[in-house]
Amino acid sequence: MLRPMVSADREPVLNLIQATGFFTPDEVKVAEELIDIYLTNPAQRDYFIVVVENDSGQVTGYMTYGPTPLTEGTWDLYWIAVSPAEQGKGYGRMLVRHLEEEVRRKGGRLILIETSSQPKYQPTRKFYEKLGYTEVARIPDFYRPGDDRVIFGKYFR
Numbered sequence: 001m002l003r004p005m006v007s008a009d010r011e012p013v014l015n016l017i018q019a020t021g022f023f024t025p026d027e028v029k030v031a032e033e034l035i036d037i038y039l040t041n042p043a044q045r046d047y048f049i050v051v052v053e054n055d056s057g058q059v060t061g062y063m064t065y066g067p068t069p070l071t072e073g074t075w076d077l078y079w080i081a082v083s084p085a086e087q088g089k090g091y092g093r094m095l096v097r098h099l100e101e102e103v104r105r106k107g108g109r110l111i112l113i114e115t116s117s118q119p120k121y122q123p124t125r126k127f128y129e130k131l132g133y134t135e136v137a138r139i140p141d142f143y144r145p146g147d148d149r150v151i152f153g154k155y156f157r
């Protein structure tokens with residue numbers, strides 16, 4: 001059900017990112033760039049991408065993560081999205097749990113997730129809180145006036 005992303009997943013993943021309606025065209029472009037780095041350069045170790053399939057074998061969610069450069073044991077969850085029709089069914093939790101297992105396995109100690117303070121991201125913030133993440137930092141007016149960068153974190157040791 002959960003597995004590393006492969007080239008055949010590129011279109012389904014881009015479709016589900018767009019279908020969420022959450023991301024601006026520029027954000028989608030950045031997500032796409034990371035996907036292409038991951039798919040075209042198997043030797044790189046900066047970005048890892050996994051997908052989750054539903055019972056019919058359709059790709060319903062994806063997550064990009066990686067070790068934060070120049071840190072000891074800090075990891076970033078860069079992107080996560082579940083297709084709207086499949087949200088609320090536990091796929092997002094499955095993806096984050098996978099990241100946590102990976103981070104523990106590799107001796108990591110901290111996972112960070114950045115998000116926005118916009119009201120439309122409130123469900124996303126609730127999701128992170130539900131999974132045990134707390135707000136560890138906030139930069140007022142970071143994305144644009146009135147839109148803070150909110151950083152959620154979870155320490156493992």
Ligand SMILES: CC(C)(COP(=O)(O)OP(=O)(O)OC[C@H]1O[C@@H](n2cnc3c(N)ncnc32)[C@H](O)[C@@H]1OP(=O)(O)O)[C@@H](O)C(=O)NCCC(=O)NCCS
Binds near residue numbers: 081092
């Ligand atoms: C955020 C997102 C990845 C969550 O994935 P999901 O599959 O819908 O979440 P899950 O079903 O695994 O939910 C896990 C827990 O979080 C809670 N949760 C999920 N969405 C929630 C919401 N809208 N409000 C409150 N709690 C929520 C669930 O209730 C669940 O807890 P429970 O099992 O105790 O009920 C998904 O909704 C999404 O793709 N959102 C749009 C894109 C986005 O915001 N990406 C992150 C950008 S920073």
